[in-house]
Amino acid sequence: MADLLQFTDRGIYCEAGDFYIDPWKPVNRAVITHAHSDHAYRGHNLYLAHRKSVPVLKYRLGDDIQVQSMDYMKSVSHNGVTISLHPAGHIVGSSQVRVEYQGEVWVASGDYKIEDDGLSTPFEPVKCNAFISESTFGLPIYQWKSQQNIFDQLHQWWRKNQD
Ligand SMILES: [Zn+2]
Known part of the structure; x- marks a missing residue:
């Protein structure tokens, strides 16, 4: 089987389902992991x-965008591909995208954080055949x-300003 998700010049593409994940150029169908500007583009x-x-x-892209919203763990099917969103723990609403087609499961993480911040729905590992991990700050030079x-x-800082 060919790769279920592949990198293209528009973003991560699912050919079987004919949709993109966090594309940076205009496409017909975009699955968005979260609303940060480097993941959710106009058009x-x-x-x-x-x-x-x-x-x-x-708020960011305009009231007139066409958005289909989903809850975590619910799924939609498109061209025989099942798409579901799972908590990524990065910001409120942030999601890993789980894609299933003919028994093969791939997950694209988007930005994620495994420590519970008390605001976002905590990250949940998702069993899959292939995991595409976003790790902008995963290099050892970043020490948090x-x-x-x-x-x-x-x-x-807040107390100081209040005083
Ligand atoms: Zn982000």
Whole structure:
């Protein structure tokens, strides 16, 4: 079987289902992992995204975009390909995209975070045959402080401004 998802000059493409994931050039069908500007671009005919991403998508891209919204773990089928969204833990509404076709399952992570931030629905691993991992800051040169440490710094800054 050919790759279920492939990289193209427009974004990650599913030929069997004829849709793209987070395409950066205009396409007919775009599945959007989350509403950040480097993942959700203008100009697509139809957007599919998590329900909680829709208000930000419309705010950013215009009220007139055509969006089909979904909840986590629900699925839609298109050309025999089943698409479902699963929590990515990155921002509210952020989703991993699970694509299933003829028994083969691929997952495109989009941006994800495995630490629960108390705001986003926590990341859930999804069993699959192939996992496309987005890891912009995954290199060892990036060393992050603990989430609690960062929250404490934010709180201190807020307190200082309040005083
Ligand atoms: Zn993002």
